[in-house]
Structure formats: structure tokens, C-alpha cells
Amino acid sequence: MAEEDVQAATPEPELAPYLLESARSSRSKCRTCRRKIDKDTLRLGILLEGPFGTGYLWHHLTCAARRRLEDVEAAYEQQAFADGLQVPPLAELQALKEKAEQARAERKELPYVERAPSGRSKCKNCGKAIDQDALRVVLAREVSFGNQVRATPINVHPECVHAELESEDCMTEVDGFEAQLRQNSTLESSVVDEAVAAIGVLEG
Incomplete structure (x- = not known):
């Protein structure tokens, strides 16, 4: 077999730890609230490496801000979104976290x-x-x-x-x-x- 007929396998591109984007469809679900992520809604993908492969676990950006703010801050720091994508200011998402923590602190014990x-x-x-x-x-x-x-x-x-x-x-x-x-x-x-x-x- 000629050397030129032997082609090295093209390595798959390495995925970034975070991906912030507008949802391309309405098929994904938020791993925080378990609800559907509507098309064009901002979502945060957090990379997961598991036994069956590597991929993103998706969250509504606002849900991630309330529950996983450290990941949101890291995504912003790494600029894990395309140029031109309209994203809210980080301070606005940090305020969501503070409001959620206050609500949890004020929540009464049942019954x-x-x-x-x-x-x-x-x-x-x-x-x-x-x-x-x-x-x-x-x-x-x-x-x-x-x-x-x-x-x-x-x-x-x-x-x-x-x-x-x-x-x-x-x-x-x-x-x-x-x-x-x-x-x-x-x-x-x-x-x-x-x-x-x-x-x-x-x-x-």
C-alpha cells in the first residue's frame, strides 16, 4: 500500500470546559430545573467526561447563576461564548444568586x-x-x-x-x-x- 494511501485519523476537536450559547433547538433540558430549554434561550454547557463519552450538560443561564455561579463566573472569565452573542452583565447574574440565597434563608421549615x-x-x-x-x-x-x-x-x-x-x-x-x-x-x-x-x- 502506498504511503500516500495511509491517512492518519483526524483527532476530534477538544471541547472547552464551558460553552455559553443560544439553544439551537428546543430539545435540550436544563439539568437544574429539569425543564425544557426553548430555542434561542441562553444556555450554559458544562463539560462532563464520562465512561460513555464527553459532552455538555446544559443549564438555563439563569438557573446556573442561581445554583452554580462559580461555573458561570468561570465561563465569563474564559469568554466561553461567540463574539456578538448578547449576554447579560455578570453582575446581573450574581444578583440572581444573592436573591436566591436570601429566599432560601427566609424559607420556613415544614410543617x-x-x-x-x-x-x-x-x-x-x-x-x-x-x-x-x-x-x-x-x-x-x-x-x-x-x-x-x-x-x-x-x-x-x-x-x-x-x-x-x-x-x-x-x-x-x-x-x-x-x-x-x-x-x-x-x-x-x-x-x-x-x-x-x-x-x-x-x-x-
């Missing part, structure tokens, strides 16, 4: 009782409206996002707490419920007493 700020919410157990200023109990319900399982807060009437605690996807435990409810609630103790009375006796 707790509160007064409904409006009449728009519905009881997740019976489906009926919860009147404005009426007492409602906030419990944890299991919700699946892809392969992940998370606890999401739901509002229920005090009278519906017993039925909700017996549901398969309720993540609030019966054991120690009243003590946790009192500890986590910020209403006056007499108001919490009213909610506890409406809930009734719970059997673990």
Missing part, C-alpha cells in the same frame, strides 16, 4: 400554619378554595423531577390535614407533627391552638 394572604389558593387535598385570612396548614408533598424526588410545599385546610398525611405522596410525618407545627409557625400560640384543634387527634 407550619399561617393565614392565607388572599382567596386564590386551593386546598391540595379537597380542591376547595381557602378563604382569605383563613388558617391553612403547609405540608410537604413528594414531587418527581426526572430522576430526582423533592419535597414541595402544599396548602391544605386544617380539617384536611389528617387525610393528606395518610396520602402516599405526603412527606410530612405524623410522628411529632404537632410539636413541629408549633415550632415552625410564627402566629400567636392561641391561633396555632385553634389550628391544632381543627386538625384533631392524629394517630401515628
